[in-house]
Amino acid sequence: MTVLCDIRQLAIRYPHAKAPSLDHVSLTLQAGERLAVIGESGSGKSTFARALAGLLPPGVTVSGEIVWPSFAPAPLPGRDLGFVFQDPGASLNPVLTIGEQVAEGAKRHLGLNWKQAFVRAADLLERVRLPEPERLLRAFPHQLSGGQRQRVAIAAAVAARPSILVADEVTSALDQAVQAEIVALLDDLVREEAMTLVFITHDMALASTLADRIAVFAAGRLQEIGPVRQVVGHPQSVAAKTLLEAHIDLETPSLVVGGRP
Ligand SMILES: Nc1ncnc2c1ncn2[C@@H]1O[C@H](COP(=O)(O)OP(=O)(O)OP(=O)(O)O)[C@@H](O)[C@H]1O
Numbered sequence: 001m002t003v004l005c006d007i008r009q010l011a012i013r014y015p016h017a018k019a020p021s022l023d024h025v026s027l028t029l030q031a032g033e034r035l036a037v038i039g040e041s042g043s044g045k046s047t048f049a050r051a052l053a054g055l056l057p058p059g060v061t062v063s064g065e066i067v068w069p070s071f072a073p074a075p076l077p078g079r080d081l082g083f084v085f086q087d088p089g090a091s092l093n094p095v096l097t098i099g100e101q102v103a104e105g106a107k108r109h110l111g112l113n114w115k116q117a118f119v120r121a122a123d124l125l126e127r128v129r130l131p132e133p134e135r136l137l138r139a140f141p142h143q144l145s146g147g148q149r150q151r152v153a154i155a156a157a158v159a160a161r162p163s164i165l166v167a168d169e170v171t172s173a174l175d176q177a178v179q180a181e182i183v184a185l186l187d188d189l190v191r192e193e194a195m196t197l198v199f200i201t202h203d204m205a206l207a208s209t210l211a212d213r214i215a216v217f218a219a220g221r222l223q224e225i226g227p228v229r230q231v232v233g234h235p236q237s238v239a240a241k242t243l244l245e246a247h248i249d250l251e252t253p254s255l256v257v258g259g260r261p
């Protein structure tokens with residue numbers, strides 16, 4: 001296994017915050033793996049995702065190291081690393097067409113002209129299973145549903161063929177049926193493009209469907225990390241047990257103890 005990213009003692013504090021939002025987190029990300037990052041609201045998942053992607057806001061205090069052995073010094077967001085935000089509204093620009101936004105990364109990073117980039121954009125819209133991609137290219141974000149916008153955001157994030165995709169709670173604002181569809185299309189896309197996936201969620205069922213390993217966060221600290229089978233079958237931390245119990249209470253039938261095949 002090749003280490004893609006080595007995170008050592010990473011600590012992050014926002015300006016004026018009383019406590020750090022990430023507290024001495026160490027873990028390695030393997031090339032080609034799918035890592036789910038799970039935790040309650042406020043546990044530091046988005047902070048971790050943004051730190052990984054080099055997208056922290058100005059003014060934060062960072063200590064520790066994020067080492068990317070095969071990138072110098074780090075993957076370029078948009079080209080090497082695609083990022084899908086928690087809120088699809090945050091990923092999309094309301095005054096640009098869907099086509100312009102999906103084509104942009106392909107034009108900028110793949111050396112395509114606009115016409116070629118629009119062809120790629122239409123293909124990507126089809127691959128995220130949106131109907132009538134040619135027509136959608138000319139539509140604006142407000143003409144789409146939340147689930148459709150999130151598919152567009154995923155298409156835009158992978159337009160430049162990044163080798164890493166970081167998806168921050170891409171399904172949490174959507175109803176369960178749409179959640180399952182988005183997870184299925186992410187599963188296909190990540191496999192077809194051989195991407196490394198960091199999938200942020202607070203849902204143990206979604207984590208176990210999509211991921212190889214699960215990292216459990218609470219209060220900015222990494223509580224445990226291991227293969228899906230281990231974390232779901234034999235959780236060690238209180239945080240993992242609590243997240244699993246949330247599913248037992250709801251009698252969620254989809255919790256897969258074995259992880260993905
Ligand atoms: N821009 C910011 N400025 C100040 N504090 C912040 C900022 N962003 C996050 N925080 C704080 O950092 C902590 C971790 O937040 P973060 O957004 O990483 O959590 P999360 O696990 O993604 O939560 P959620 O599940 O609600 O998205 C929280 O206490 C939050 O209030």
Ligand SMILES: [Mg+2]
Pocket residue numbers: 045046047086168169
């Ligand atoms: Mg978050």
